[in-house]
Amino acid sequence: MRLTGLAAAAALMLASSPALAQGPAAQPEAPWYPSRYGPDDQIGAMNLLTPEKVLEAARLVQRGQVYRLGVPVGRDTPAFPPRSAAVTVMMPDQFGGALVPGATGPSENRMSYADDMFTGWLGVGSQIDSFAHLGIDNRFYNGNHAHDFMRTTGVTRLGIEGIPPMVTRGVLVDMARARGKPMLEEGELITADDLRAAMRDQGVEVRRGDVVLIHTGWVALLEQDPPRFGKGEPGIDNGAADFLAGLGVVAVGADTWGVEAVPFKNPNRIWEGHQTLLAKNGIHILEVMDTRALARDQAKEFLFVLGQPLLKGAVQAIINPIAIR
Incomplete structure (x- = not known):
């Protein structure tokens, strides 16, 4: 499409003026620090x-x-990508039903336990x-x-x-x-x-x-x-x-x-x-x-x-x- 007269001049002004081409200039943001509670505040x-x-x-x-x-x-909780979370449960050193050892052998009271590990965000x-x-x-x-x-x-x-x-x-x-x-x-x-x-x-x-x-x-x-x-x-x-x-x-x-x-x-x-x-x-x-x-x-x-x-x-x-x- 050909531009004529005022249309061509307006297009030239926009091209040569970043402020006009991009709209009104952004206003500088008001200072937001230090905090009202003091420059060292963290809470x-x-x-x-x-x-x-x-x-x-x-x-x-x-x-x-x-x-x-x-x-x-x-594990199935939806979260902001790429976040995820998982719990893994283990029974350390108790493979195949083995008991937790006491001082000299299997514990006499047949103690068993489970631990868990959290992996995630x-x-x-x-x-x-x-x-x-x-x-x-x-x-x-x-x-x-x-x-x-x-x-x-x-x-x-x-x-x-x-x-x-x-x-x-x-x-x-x-x-x-x-x-x-x-x-x-x-x-x-x-x-x-x-x-x-x-x-x-x-x-x-x-x-x-x-x-x-x-x-x-x-x-x-x-x-x-x-x-x-x-x-x-x-x-x-x-x-x-x-x-x-x-x-x-x-x-x-x-x-x-x-x-x-x-x-x-x-x-x-x-x-x-x-x-x-x-x-x-x-x-x-x-x-x-x-x-x-x-x-x-x-x-x-x-x-x-x-x-x-x-x-x-x-x-x-x-x-x-x-x-x-």
């Missing part, structure tokens, strides 16, 4: 978990009802993300650069073992109920306005130091359709992550494997919510939380308890937190 929003906050949360226990929020993890099933998990241009929470602390033998800062026990008030936002269906769809977005509306309608108040869990119904696919569970998910967008960060929460979780909506609305902007929560605000992310029982009972608030495994230098950990009402 982020967990600074908000004071003894007073723990006592506030403990007063929520009225029924003695306990909810398991973790899911069983095994720590980001499978129900998990917590440390601040060393995801960053921005090789910088992680509080501006820590990967080359300063990232080692194949384990991170030297921001590791799982440095996260204090998480004992606080938890709240549930039931987005499936808010949308009048048992389960949201792949890629279905939850915006800040959606969260505000659901919280208002369900009487959910978020306070500083809380853990916020979002129920979408997606976790049911772990049993009903595991391949579909791992291929996509409903979830928050970056605006919702920013909204939750502004409320002063210590962790954001969901019954999905990544908390954010996948496929991404813009496939060239990926896991921005993780960047906002982990890197910019020091807020932990809890994935694959089994919120079904809480949603069934329409629980709005509860005591949330998590003591993660103290795996030195790990950036994630498989967890099983509990909610108590």
Whole structure:
């Protein structure tokens, strides 16, 4: 197609002007480090978990009802590629039914035992993300650069073992109920306005130091359709992550494997919510939380308890937190 007059001139301007050819120039990002808790801080929003906050949360226990929020993890658990996990059980030195030896021969009490070995990734099933998990241009929470602390033998800062026990008030936002269906769809977005509306309608108040869990119904696919569970998910967008960060929460979780909506609305902007929560605000992310029982009972608030495994230098950990009402 031939260009004439103004059309040819406009095409020439676009070709010679990168700013015009690529659209408006990107605005420089606002500084996001050092942290509001100080340039040496490594625990982020967990600074908000004071003894007073723990006592506030403990007063929520009225029924003695306990909810398991973790899911069983095994060889068939769908996970973000290339992650997998496997347990191998062995009975060392007991081949063919042999007994464990005592001091001078087979044990008189005929002792047998089994051991197990875990082989896999720590980001499978129900998990917590440390601040060393995801960053921005090789910088992680509080501006820590990967080359300063990232080692194949384990991170030297921001590791799982440095996260204090998480004992606080938890709240549930039931987005499936808010949308009048048992389960949201792949890629279905939850915006800040959606969260505000659901919280208002369900009487959910978020306070500083809380853990916020979002129920979408997606976790049911772990049993009903595991391949579909791992291929996509409903979830928050970056605006919702920013909204939750502004409320002063210590962790954001969901019954999905990544908390954010996948496929991404813009496939060239990926896991921005993780960047906002982990890197910019020091807020932990809890994935694959089994919120079904809480949603069934329409629980709005509860005591949330998590003591993660103290795996030195790990950036994630498989967890099983509990909610108590």
